[in-house]
Amino acid sequence: EPEVTQTPSHQVTQMGQEVILRCVPISNHLYFYWYRQILGQKVEFLVSFYNNEISEKSEIFDDQFSVERPDGSNFTLKIRSTKLEDSAMYFCASGSSGGSFNEQFFGPGTRLTVL
Amino acid sequence: QKEVEQNSGPLSVPEGAIASLNCTYSDRGSQSFFWYRQYSGKSPELIMFIYSNGDKEDGRFTAQLNKASQYVSLLIRDSQPSDSATYLCAVRYTDTGRRALTFGSGTRLQVQP
Numbered sequence: 378e379p380e381v382t383q384t385p386s387h388q389v390t391q392m393g394q395e396v397i398l399r400c401v402p403i404s405n406h407l408y409f410y411w412y413r414q415i416l417g418q419k420v421e422f423l424v425s426f427y428n429n430e431i432s433e434k435s436e437i438f439d440d441q442f443s444v445e446r447p448d449g450s451n452f453t454l455k456i457r458s459t460k461l462e463d464s465a466m467y468f469c470a471s472g473s474s475g476g477s478f479n480e481q482f483f484g485p486g487t488r489l490t491v492l
Numbered sequence: 493q494k495e496v497e498q499n500s501g502p503l504s505v506p507e508g509a510i511a512s513l514n515c516t517y518s519d520r521g522s523q524s525f526f527w528y529r530q531y532s533g534k535s536p537e538l539i540m541f542i543y544s545n546g547d548k549e550d551g552r553f554t555a556q557l558n559k560a561s562q563y564v565s566l567l568i569r570d571s572q573p574s575d576s577a578t579y580l581c582a583v584r585y586t587d588t589g590r591r592a593l594t595f596g597s598g599t600r601l602q603v604q605p
C-alpha cells in the first residue's frame with residue numbers, strides 16, 4: 378500500500394541553524410501538507426501546497442519557514458533559523474485531487490530537537 | 493477561533509465492549525470530519541471520514557455526525573487491546589479554498605484485556 382515517507386526520522390540542531398525536512402508524498406497525490414505536533418499538544422496545520430505553490434498557510438508559518446517541491450517526488454520544509462520552540466514532530470501529509478472530502482494521509486514524522 | 497473539542501480521557505473499556513468517542517466543533521459551516529488514530533510516538537493514521545448527517549460504518553468502526561448539534565462521534569465495537577491509542581477528531585472548515593484540517597487534542601482510549 379502506498380505511503381508517505383519522511384527523512385530524517387530524528388533531527389537534532391543548534392538554535393539558529395537551518396534545517397530541511399524531507400518528504401516523499403504518495404505518488405499520485407497532488408496536495409501536500411505540513412503539520413507539526415509539539416509534545417503533548419494538538420496537531421497543528423502549517424501549510425498546504427498545490428500546483429507548485431502555497432495554497433494556504435497558518436500563522437505559525439512565518440518568514441522563517443518555506444516549502445519547496447524541488448523535483449517530481451520530494452516535498453521539503455525548510456526552517457531558516459531554528460528556535461527552541463520549533464522543537465516538535467513534523468508530519469508531512471498528502472491527498473489526492475479526487476473527491477471533495479480531503480482525506481489526508483500522514484507520514485511517520487520527523488522529530489526535530491532544537492538545542 | 494475555530495475549535496474542535498474532545499475529552500482527553502483516558503476512556504477505559506473492557507475488551508469486547510463498545511468504545512464511544514465524542515467530538516464537538518464550533519463552526520456550523522464545517523464540511524468534512526475525520527477520525528485519526530495515533531499510537532504513542534507515531535503519526536496520525538486515518539480511520540474514516542464522514543460528511544453527511546447520520547451514521548457511516550466501516551468494519552468495527554461507526555462514525556456518527558449531527559450537524560445541527562455540531563457533534564461527531566466514533567464508535568468502536570468489540571474493542572481490542574490493540575485499539576488502545578489516542579483518537580483524534582479533525583475538521584475541515586469550508587472557507588473558500590481551505591483544505592487545512594483543524595485537530596482536537598484527542599481522547600486516549602485504554603482497552604483492558
